[in-house]
Amino acid sequence: MTTHPFDIAVIGAGNIGTAMAALLSRSGAQVHLVARGARLAEVRTSGVTLDDRGDVLHARPETVARLTRPMDAVFLCVKSQSLAAAVRDNAAGIGPDTLVIPMVNGLPFWFFATPHDMGDIPHLDPAGDLAALLSPRQILGAVLLMTVRMEGDRALSSNTPTLSLGPVTEGADKPRIDALIEVLEAGGVRTDLSEDIRQKVLVKLLANLATNPLTALSGAMLEEVGQTPLLREIATRLATDFRNWATIRGFDLPGNDWLVDLMIDAGSFPTSMLQDAQAGRALELDAICRAPLALSRRDGMDMPLLAGLIAEVETHPILPLPGAALPAALDGLLTHTASPKG
Numbered sequence: 562m563t564t565h566p567f568d569i570a571v572i573g574a575g576n577i578g579t580a581m582a583a584l585l586s587r588s589g590a591q592v593h594l595v596a597r598g599a600r601l602a603e604v605r606t607s608g609v610t611l612d613d614r615g616d617v618l619h620a621r622p623e624t625v626a627r628l629t630r631p632m633d634a635v636f637l638c639v640k641s642q643s644l645a646a647a648v649r650d651n652a653a654g655i656g657p658d659t660l661v662i663p664m665v666n667g668l669p670f671w672f673f674a675t676p677h678d679m680g681d682i683p684h685l686d687p688a689g690d691l692a693a694l695l696s697p698r699q700i701l702g703a704v705l706l707m708t709v710r711m712e713g714d715r716a717l718s719s720n721t722p723t724l725s726l727g728p729v730t731e732g733a734d735k736p737r738i739d740a741l742i743e744v745l746e747a748g749g750v751r752t753d754l755s756e757d758i759r760q761k762v763l764v765k766l767l768a769n770l771a772t773n774p775l776t777a778l779s780g781a782m783l784e785e786v787g788q789t790p791l792l793r794e795i796a797t798r799l800a801t802d803f804r805n806w807a808t809i810r811g812f813d814l815p816g817n818d819w820l821v822d823l824m825i826d827a828g829s830f831p832t833s834m835l836q837d838a839q840a841g842r843a844l845e846l847d848a849i850c851r852a853p854l855a856l857s858r859r860d861g862m863d864m865p866l867l868a869g870l871i872a873e874v875e876t877h878p879i880l881p882l883p884g885a886a887l888p889a890a891l892d893g894l895l896t897h898t899a900s901p902k903g
């Protein structure tokens with residue numbers, strides 16, 4: 562069982578980490594926030610602030626540059642390409658019984674894990690650090706439905722956080738998971754324990770794969786993708802190709818009407834990949850695009866539109882594309898990338 566108060570670490574003090582640290586602090590758990598650079602100094606001085614549609618939550622978690630003793634649970638709130646470094650840097654905080662929750666978008670490195678093996682997915686965990694440092698039994702798969710962006714030092718959220726958690730193999734520590742869910746609920750995160758976290762991961766990935774790279778290229782907000790015929794056509798074709806691949810793997814994913822509703826409901830929100838493009842930061846292309854594309858090819862089913870979109874995003878040093886260059890790039894994508902029927 563766990564010690565009390567529950568020791569929870571949040572690694573990464575960006576959008577999601579700031580929001581999670583504020584929410585978890587409200588639960589009464591002992592929250593340790595791992596930050597770096599200028600953000601470390603900022604959080605040490607001012608704490609964390611979450612503004613959920615005018616409802617402001619402020620907290621002062623213990624803020625550290627890295628963890629030095631094992632936690633009950635560790636939320637990895639970094640981009641997926643930063644997971645291995647975050648785990649390596651904070652290995653002292655992850656004991657054999659620590660629950661580790663990667664709060665990332667994209668295909669997760671644990672997707673094919675069995676109790677004794679993390680599995681292997683092209684582009685994810687290329688050096689094998691995550692497989693070496695973590696046991697599949699301690700990982701809780703997570704799908705977070707939340708739209709957050711930083712404005713100054715406050716995290717602005719536009720919806721109630723909803724989290725699905727699920728063990729990725731048998732042998733998980735059920736009492737500790739139950740205790741964690743209690744903490745999350747007390748902090749205001751609507752949390753469910755999913756019997757099939759892989760299905761939920763693929764549903765979220767459908768949305769991210771169909772929208773994130775397209776918004777990074779075009780600069781469009783989510784509702785704009787849903788409302789603009791050319792963008793909507795590209796997004797729904799990307800989704801169709803991905804859904805067809807998932808079907809081969811035995812998953813039944815929601816249709817394009819669901820996707821369009823989701824985009825329109827999200828309103829004027831810049832996806833996390835568009836936020837990264839605008840800030841000149843690395844894009845989460847490996848987990849959201851390249852890994853699913855590689856798996857579909859492994860299964861003998863290409864996704865040419867996705868491949869073309871990745872190539873477009875890789876070609877242009879400055880994203881999003883300026884207005885004048887965008888129509889030609891989008892037309893080229895649709896003309897030169899015939900999709901399999903779906």
Ligand SMILES: NC(=O)C1=CN([C@@H]2O[C@H](COP(=O)(O)OP(=O)(O)OC[C@H]3O[C@@H](n4cnc5c(N)ncnc54)[C@H](OP(=O)(O)O)[C@@H]3O)[C@@H](O)[C@H]2O)C=CC1
Nearest residue numbers: 573574575576577639640643646647665666707708709833
């Ligand atoms: N924003 C959103 O609304 C949503 C995001 N997501 C997903 O959540 C995940 C996190 O995204 P988000 O919070 O937006 O990303 P951000 O880029 O805003 O935050 C990541 C933070 O982690 C820090 N970081 C990276 N590596 C380390 C490390 N080794 N030690 C300490 N800190 C580290 C970064 O610091 P630095 O700036 O110095 O690099 C940055 O502050 C992504 O997978 C994203 O796709 C999911 C749902 C919605």
Ligand SMILES: CC(C)(CO)C(=O)C(=O)O
Nearest residue numbers: 708768769772832833834
């Ligand atoms: C909001 C959403 C669902 C957009 O696809 C997201 O997860 C992101 O911005 O990365």
